[in-house]
Structure formats: C-alpha cells, structure tokens
Amino acid sequence: MKEKKEPFLRRNGARSVLASLISILIGLLAGGVVILIVGLATPSLGLRSAWDGIRLAFFGILSTGRDALGRLTFGFNPVNIGNMLFRATPVILTGLSVAMANKTGLFNIGASGQYLAGTCATLFIALSIPSETVPPFVIWLLAFLGGMLAGALWGSIPGLLKALLNINEVIACIMTNWIAANVVTWLFDVSNLKNLTESTKSGYIYKTTFNNVATAKLGLDRLFPGSQVNGGILVAILLAVAVYIVMSRTTFGYELKACGANRHAARYAGIRDKRNIVLSMAMAGALAGAGGSLYYLAGNTEFFWNTYQSLPAAGFNGIAVALLAVNNPLAVIFTGCFMSMLNIAGLQIKNLTGYNEYITDVIIAVIVYLAAFSLIIKLWLGGRKKKAAPAARTVTPDKADEGKEAQK
Amino acid sequence: MPFLIRQTLIYAVPLMVVALAGIFSERSGIINLALEGIMIFGAFIGVLFVRIVQQAGWFNAAYADGNWVALQGFVLLTMLAAAILGATFSLLLAFAAINLKADQTIGGTALNMLAPALVLFLIRILVNQNTLQMATGGAAGWFMVKKTMLGYDKDAALGFFGQTFLDKVYFATYFCLIVFVVLSIILYKTRFGLRLRSCGENPQAADSLGINVVRMRYAGVTISGALAGMGGYVYALTTANCSSTGDVAGFGFLALAVMIFGNWKPLNVALGALLFGLFKCVAASFSTLDINGDGIFALANLGVSTHFYRLLPYLITLIVLAFTSKSSRAPKAEGIPYDKSTR
Numbered sequence: 001m002k003e004k005k006e007p008f009l010r011r012n013g014a015r016s017v018l019a020s021l022i023s024i025l026i027g028l029l030a031g032g033v034v035i036l037i038v039g040l041a042t043p044s045l046g047l048r049s050a051w052d053g054i055r056l057a058f059f060g061i062l063s064t065g066r067d068a069l070g071r072l073t074f075g076f077n078p079v080n081i082g083n084m085l086f087r088a089t090p091v092i093l094t095g096l097s098v099a100m101a102n103k104t105g106l107f108n109i110g111a112s113g114q115y116l117a118g119t120c121a122t123l124f125i126a127l128s129i130p131s132e133t134v135p136p137f138v139i140w141l142l143a144f145l146g147g148m149l150a151g152a153l154w155g156s157i158p159g160l161l162k163a164l165l166n167i168n169e170v171i172a173c174i175m176t177n178w179i180a181a182n183v184v185t186w187l188f189d190v191s192n193l194k195n196l197t198e199s200t201k202s203g204y205i206y207k208t209t210f211n212n213v214a215t216a217k218l219g220l221d222r223l224f225p226g227s228q229v230n231g232g233i234l235v236a237i238l239l240a241v242a243v244y245i246v247m248s249r250t251t252f253g254y255e256l257k258a259c260g261a262n263r264h265a266a267r268y269a270g271i272r273d274k275r276n277i278v279l280s281m282a283m284a285g286a287l288a289g290a291g292g293s294l295y296y297l298a299g300n301t302e303f304f305w306n307t308y309q310s311l312p313a314a315g316f317n318g319i320a321v322a323l324l325a326v327n328n329p330l331a332v333i334f335t336g337c338f339m340s341m342l343n344i345a346g347l348q349i350k351n352l353t354g355y356n357e358y359i360t361d362v363i364i365a366v367i368v369y370l371a372a373f374s375l376i377i378k379l380w381l382g383g384r385k386k387k388a389a390p391a392a393r394t395v396t397p398d399k400a401d402e403g404k405e406a407q408k
Numbered sequence: 409m410p411f412l413i414r415q416t417l418i419y420a421v422p423l424m425v426v427a428l429a430g431i432f433s434e435r436s437g438i439i440n441l442a443l444e445g446i447m448i449f450g451a452f453i454g455v456l457f458v459r460i461v462q463q464a465g466w467f468n469a470a471y472a473d474g475n476w477v478a479l480q481g482f483v484l485l486t487m488l489a490a491a492i493l494g495a496t497f498s499l500l501l502a503f504a505a506i507n508l509k510a511d512q513t514i515g516g517t518a519l520n521m522l523a524p525a526l527v528l529f530l531i532r533i534l535v536n537q538n539t540l541q542m543a544t545g546g547a548a549g550w551f552m553v554k555k556t557m558l559g560y561d562k563d564a565a566l567g568f569f570g571q572t573f574l575d576k577v578y579f580a581t582y583f584c585l586i587v588f589v590v591l592s593i594i595l596y597k598t599r600f601g602l603r604l605r606s607c608g609e610n611p612q613a614a615d616s617l618g619i620n621v622v623r624m625r626y627a628g629v630t631i632s633g634a635l636a637g638m639g640g641y642v643y644a645l646t647t648a649n650c651s652s653t654g655d656v657a658g659f660g661f662l663a664l665a666v667m668i669f670g671n672w673k674p675l676n677v678a679l680g681a682l683l684f685g686l687f688k689c690v691a692a693s694f695s696t697l698d699i700n701g702d703g704i705f706a707l708a709n710l711g712v713s714t715h716f717y718r719l720l721p722y723l724i725t726l727i728v729l730a731f732t733s734k735s736s737r738a739p740k741a742e743g744i745p746y747d748k749s750t751r
C-alpha cells in the first residue's frame with residue numbers, strides 16, 4: 001500500500017527490471033568490446049568486420065543477410081523470429097525450473113541433468129511405441145508426460161537429499177548432473193535407437209519423425225514460414241502461466257515460498273517443509289524435463305547421445321534466464337526469448353562475419369556474472385544505498401525473497 | 409600393473425591439485441564452483457603458450473638435440489603461465505564474492521559459462537576449428553620422459569619401480585605432486601595457513617584478532633585459481649595430447665567431488681583422487697587392460713560397462729555425502745560474504 005507513493009526507482013519491481021536491463025546492456029557491451037579487441041588484433045578481421053559483428057550481436061534477430069554490395073541488411077526476418085521462438089522453448093522451461101526452485105530457496109544447478117533425463121525418457125517412449133498401432137498424438141502425449149516424469153524423478157533426488165539429510169542441493173545437483181550424463185549415454189549405448197540409416201552421421205539418435213511423432217505446428221509455421229517453430233512454444237508459455245498461478249495464487253505456492261524465505265519459520269507455522277522441498281525440486285525437475293522433451297519432440301532436432309563429456313547448455317542458460325527474470329515465471333517467457341534471440345544473433349554472426357557463435361555465450365556468461373551481484377545494482381539504483389534496503393524488505397513473501405538474497 | 413599405476417597417476421595428480429585448489433578457496437570461505445571453468449581457461453592458456461613459443465622457435469633447437477632437460481623447463485614455464493592466467497581469471501570470482509558480496513554459487517557458475525565460451529571463441533578465431541593443438545609435434549614427442557632419455561638402453565629392463573615411474577611419464581605429474589605436498593604443508597603448518605583457514609571458519613573472530621579477512625580470502629581464491637589453471641594445463645598435456653577444446657570433460661566438477669569426498673582435508677583428498685583417478689583410468693582403458701601382464705583381461709571379462717566406471721565417482725560422492733553429512737568438516741563460513749558490521 002505504501003509502495004504506490006514511493007518514487008518510481010524505489011519500487012522493487014521497477015528496480016528489478018532496470019537492474020536486468022542494465023545487466024543485459026553491460027553484457028552486450030562486453031561482447032562488443034571483445035569483438036572489437038579481437039577484430040583489431042586479428043589482421044583478417046579488422047575494424048570493418050568488427051563493426052559488422054557488433055551490430056549483429058545487438059540486432060542479429062533482424063538480420064536479413066547482406067546486399068549486393070556486401071553490406072549488412074536489417075529488417076523483419078520471419079525465419080529468425082520463428083527459430084527464436086523454437087529455441088526459446090527449452091530455455092524458457094529450464095528457466096522456469098531454476099526460477100521455481102529459487103522461489104523455494106533452492107539453487108537448481110541440476111537443470112541440465114533433469115533436462116537430459118527428460119530427453120532420454122521422451123526419446124525412448126517416442127521411438128519405442130509402434131506408430132502403426134498407436135496414434136502418433138497419443139505417443140507424443142505419453143512421451144511428453146514421460147519426459148516430465150523422468151525430470152521430476154531426477155529432480156527429486158537432490159530434493160530428498162536436502163530434505164532428509166540436509167545435503168547442500170548445489171553439490172547434490174552437480175553430482176546428479178554428471179550421473180545423468182553418464183546414465184543417458186549408457187542407456188542409449190545399449191539401445192537400438194542409434195541412427196544407423198543415415199550413415200553420414202554418427203553418434204545421433206533417430207529423429208522422432210522416424211516414428212511419425214512430432215509436435216504439431218498449430219499454424220505457427222504459416223506465421224513464420226521456413227523456420228523450425230512449432231506448438232512447443234505455446235506449451236512452454238502455458239506452463240509458465242501455470243507456474244505463475246500456482247506460485248502466486250494458491251496456498252501451496254505460498255507454502256513453497258514461505259519455505260524458501262525461512263524454512264524454520266515455515267515449519268513453526270505448520271508448513272511441512274521437508275515435503276515442500278522435495279515437491280519443489282520435483283516440479284523444477286519436471287519443468288526442465290519438459291524442456292528437453294519438447295526440444296527433441298520437434299522432429300527436426302537430433303540428439304547426440306555421447307553426453308558424458310559435456311552437459312547440455314540449456315540447463316545453464318536456464319540459470320541466466322531465471323536470474324534475469326528475477327524468478328518471475330511470466331518474465332521468464334521474455335528473458336527466455338531474449339536468450340534464444342542471442343542464440344540466433346550468434347548464428348548470424350557465424351554466417352555473415354569472420355567471428356563465430358560463441359561470442360553470444362560470452363555475453364550470456366557476463367550477464368549471469370552481473371546477476372550474481374544484481375542486489376548491489378538494485379541498491380545503487382534505489383539511490384540511498386543501504387537505507388533503501390530495509391524499507392523494501394517487508395514481510396510479504398515476494399519481498400522476503402530479496403531479504404534472502406541479502407543474507408546469502 | 410605398471411601401466412595401471414602410471415595411468416592412474418596421470419589422471420589422479422591433476423585431480424589432486426585441482427581439489428587442493430578447491431580446498432584453498434573454501435578454507436578461506438569462498439565457494440569455488442568455477443574450478444571447471446578455470447581449468448578450461450588454464451588449459452587454453454597453456455596450449456596457446458606452447459604454440460607461441462614453438463612458433464617463435466625458442467625451443468626447437470632443444471627439441472632437435474633431444475635436450476629433454478630444456479624441454480621439461482619449457483613445460484614448467486607453461487605451467488607457470490597457466491597458473492598466472494588462471495589466478496588472474498579467478499580474480500573475477502574473488503572480486504564479485506569478496507568486494508561486491510555477490511552470490512558465490514552464481515558467480516562460480518558464471519565463470520564456468522564464461523571460460524568455455526571465451527576459449528572456443530578465441531580458438532575458432534585463431535585456428536578456424538574447435539581444437540587448439542601444438543604448432544608442431546605432439547605432447548608425447550616433446551614432453552614425455554622416456555627411459556632412453558635417462559640413459560637406459562632401449563631394451564633395458566627397468567624392473568617394476570622403473571617401469572612404473574621412469575618410463576613414458578610426464579615430469580609435470582611429479583612436479584604437481586611436489587606442489588600438492590608443499591601447499592598442503594603451508595595450509596596446515598604455517599601461520600599463513602592457519603590464518604587463511606580461520607577466515608573460512610569464523611571470519612569475525614579472525615578479524616577481531618587483526619587478520620585481514622579480505623586479503624586472506626583474496627589469497628585463497630588466487631592460489632585456488634593458480635592451482636586450477638595449472639591443473640587444467642597438466643590435464644590437457646597428459647590426457648589430451650596438449651590440446652584445448654574448451655572442455656575438460658567435467659574434470660573440475662570431479663575435483664569438487666574429490667574435495668567433498670576427502671572432507672576438505674589434503675590427505676583424504678589425495679586418497680580420494682587416487683581412487684577416482686583409478687576409476688577414470690579403468691573407464692578409459694579397461695577393455696585393453698592387462699593388470700598382471702599375463703594376457704588375461706580381467707576387467708574386460710567382468711563385463712561391467714565403461715559407463716559404470718565413469719559415473720562411479722559421482723555416485724560414490726553422493727553416497728559418502730549421505731552417510732557423512734552429520735560429521736561434515738566443511739568450512740563453517742563458506743559461502744557467506746564477510747560483512748564487518750556483523751562482527
């Protein structure tokens with residue numbers, strides 16, 4: 001109630017948005033500086049190509065290639081937008097996963113492992129049920145739900161360890177990540193799902209279209225012709241809205257957040273904290289699993305099954321997505337799209353300049369780095385540095401989140 | 409058997425050093441999840457340094473003469489370069505965690521994301537492919553110590569000891585062992601070590617006794633970065649033929665597991681590293697592993713999948729955690745930014 005009278009910058013929400021925007025801007029600028037330095041230091045690139053690279057890093061989503069004179073052209077590009085939405089699907093879901101766990105006071109660094117678990121279950125179901133006898137849509141649904149379930153089970157392991165034995169969830173998640181990476185490789189190694197018909201490629205699993213299973217396009221392909229977009233993005237948005245409603249409109253969500261704010265106080269208030277920690281991690285795992293599931297159910301993506309040497313980037317990008325969105329499930333939709341927009345910009349940079357797509361990963365990493373001390377940026381934005389902080393820390397659970405960050 | 413011990417050491421020693429890196433940081437109170445990232449960065453710097461020096465032609469004469477002493481000096485120089493740049497890279501974590509009181513888990517994750525991205529970006533610019541290799545030759549040709557170099561005949565029988573520790577080994581491995589022992593002693597038997605550890609247990613008390621907590625934590629993270637950078641290069645040298653791909657296959661996280669398995673104590677960590685190194689070695693070469701040299705491939709006949717050996721270290725760590733969580737010796741103040749006003 002008091003908040004309305006406060007100046008714009010003193011408001012918590014406004015400061016969060018501004019802090020995120022500043023992080024994004026600094027991240028992009030850092031990427032630009034790297035491009036510039038590398039460009040000037042490399043004879044084959046030079047200033048001109050550095051300028052191209054910087055423009056693409058910022059506006060790659062609008063890139064339409066080069067004109068006859070070799071200059072970069074910009075404009076509406078439906079392929080880029082469609083691909084952005086397609087690639088946003090998994091990171092929105094892993095972002096939701098991390099945000100959901102964060103709300104409960106858990107840092108879910110295990111989204112990668114849950115993503116892999118979801119992918120694995122989905123591919124096994126989608127490719128094993130014969131599509132001659134079972135309608136493809138039923139297989140799709142089973143595969144999707146199976147992926148979510150596998151993710152939930154995988155996520156509940158660190159949840160159980162945390163709730164029952166008080167083992168730090170970060171450590172448990174790191175271990176389960178690598179266990180998942182090895183188990184998934186193992187399962188596919190002994191499976192008969194390895195793609196042997198297309199002999200030019202090795203180490204890949206069949207696309208789900210091999211069994212006539214693929215996510216429905218729902219008309220999105222007509223909106224963005226030539227792109228990979230499909231109905232998965234709508235599922236992701238629906239799930240984001242569902243998480244938002246559960247977290248901010250239900251008793252269950254309130255209990256989860258109360259556990260996150262102060263586990264012991266929550267127990268004192270009669271909330272079953274152990275059950276809530278496990279459930280929170282299971283739901284986070286289900287969301288991450290859904291991300292992997294939807295990405296590989298698209299029908300135009302192939303899974304490289306030798307995963308034991310590196311974890312999928314989607315899980316870690318989910319951390320960036322959630323941090324930028326300040327753990328707000330609805331904001332995750334937009335920050336997820338922003339991350340995949342960077343991804344598309346990276347592809348444009350790779351295709352149109354002498355640089356490569358990894359520069360956008362550098363930008364994402366810088367953004368995560370800034371998010372680590374976003375609280376400082378927020379305090380700084382609030383003007384009166386430390387005096388502003390206690391005022392913002394009222395007792396409603398939403399604000400309690402911030403208090404928790406300060407305590408860490 | 410000599411082969412098994414030799415290979416185990418090759419995996420275990422970098423693991424040991426990087427786990428010690430984790431100990432230094434955590435004992436000073438800063439959680440260092442960025443071990444993996446710093447290793448990746450150190451490996452890149454090391455390989456890049458080797459390339460540049462090779463291209464400048466400084467050690468080509470030594471290579472042509474077979475002057476292996478000079479070449480081992482070259483390795484040491486490279487390790488030094490990787491350590492210095494690794495320490496520099498870790499300053500990013502130190503600055504965020506100590507000066508800005510940032511969330512250390514997120515800061516470490518950011519570094520883990522930054523290192524492979526930056527390294528792959530630069531490798532692609534430098535060589536237009538995803539792997540940075542030596543300019544000429546390979547790790548075995550340039551840097552491996554063979555028995556002929558030590559004055560033995562090509563066909564000489566060295567006995568068990570010689571065969572295990574003198575032939576086809578890397579001097580870098582032994583150097584890392586020395587570093588491990590020396591730094592462990594520093595951490596436990598010197599005034600500096602005691603002060604550093606006190607900052608991880610109770611920084612308020614340490615501060616009240618006139619210990620500069622900020623400086624000690626910087627020291628912890630910087631030593632950690634130097635060790636992890638060096639370990640990253642040694643890993644690349646001994647197991648990846650001195651090449652960098654923006655990836656150390658989760659070795660940094662394995663080191664983290666070793667550190668937890670060893671309960672933050674150097675001796676236990678050394679044993680844990682040997683155990684996990686053995687698993688790594690078995691996973692990599694179990695199908696051709698002839699333990700006793702009698703032509704029986706016992707492990708291959710066991711029929712256990714290589715994937716099982718690969719996931720075993722992580723699984724064991726989880727189980728150990730589950731059983732020892734009550735008696736964990738994790739530094740009390742790790743992960744909590746030091747704030748003078750809470751004294």
